[in-house]
Amino acid sequence: MTSSPPSPSASRPARPGPASSRTTPPPGAPAPAPSGEGAAVMLASLAGFDGCFGCGSEAESGLRIRHTGVEDGVVTCEFTVRREHQGAPGLCHGGVLATAMDEALGGAAWLLGNRYVTGRLETDYLAPVPVGSDVHVRAWCTGLDGRKAYLEGEARVGGPDGPVAVRAAGVFIEVPQEHFVPES
Numbered sequence: 001m002t003s004s005p006p007s008p009s010a011s012r013p014a015r016p017g018p019a020s021s022r023t024t025p026p027p028g029a030p031a032p033a034p035s036g037e038g039a040a041v042m043l044a045s046l047a048g049f050d051g052c053f054g055c056g057s058e059a060e061s062g063l064r065i066r067h068t069g070v071e072d073g074v075v076t077c078e079f080t081v082r083r084e085h086q087g088a089p090g091l092c093h094g095g096v097l098a099t100a101m102d103e104a105l106g107g108a109a110w111l112l113g114n115r116y117v118t119g120r121l122e123t124d125y126l127a128p129v130p131v132g133s134d135v136h137v138r139a140w141c142t143g144l145d146g147r148k149a150y151l152e153g154e155a156r157v158g159g160p161d162g163p164v165a166v167r168a169a170g171v172f173i174e175v176p177q178e179h180f181v182p183e184s
């Protein structure tokens with residue numbers, strides 16, 4: 001794990017994010033980059049668990065989000081909006097999109113190499129997302145302060161360079177393995 005933030009690049013926009021004062025890290029907080037190393041450690045710890053509502057292959061009613069990689073400190077994932085994800089007719093439900101942002105920000109936190117749960121999640125909805133759309137989500141860490149990891153992300157429609165439909169910012173809290181309940 002590095003202790004300096006990943007440098008801005010085409011895949012990590014250098015724009016003001018969606019964060020409020022409650023999802024902005026304190027000044028000087030380091031922003032380590034989620035890494036392939038962190039991914040390996042965390043994927044090993046999750047081996048055999050496929051029940052996640054966001055990304056689990058065994059979660060029948062879940063979003064089936066596909067994690068697609070980690071590059072330049074940014075984690076990426078995608079999913080396809082199905083009919084059962086509708087809110088208003090023909091359009092993806094905002095809660096479904098919030099779930100996708102939670103999954104992406106959570107993934108970016110876990111790939112720092114520790115276990116995290118969502119403490120706070122803020123979402124800005126910028127454009128409607130039609131049923132049938134492929135939604136591409138990216139997330140990155142903006143700061144680490146003790147057990148708190150600050151994350152931001154965005155969802156684009158139709159491709160990684162499509163229009164931004166959702167922006168999110170959140171605070172995730174590090175927890176021990178004992179926080180979780182064995183599957184029943």
Ligand SMILES: CCCCCCCCCCCCCCCC(=O)SCCNC(=O)CCNC(=O)[C@H](O)C(C)(C)COP(=O)(O)OP(=O)(O)OC[C@H]1O[C@@H](n2cnc3c(N)ncnc32)[C@H](O)[C@@H]1OP(=O)(O)O
Nearest residue numbers: 039067069070102103106107110117118119120146171173
């Ligand atoms: C190739 C790619 C592979 C990818 C590979 C993917 C890997 C895999 C991905 C998994 C992705 C999962 C993504 C879904 C993630 C969920 O959906 S998690 C489920 C939803 N969240 C929850 O259930 C959390 C419920 N809340 C709790 O359990 C407890 O309140 C918490 C959050 C553990 C905190 O309780 P606590 O441990 O007693 O801690 P506490 O002392 O109260 O607070 C610790 C610090 O956090 C702060 N804090 C606590 N709550 C909050 C809050 N709500 N807001 C802000 N700060 C807070 C406190 O102020 C305190 O700060 P400091 O005083 O240290 O400065």
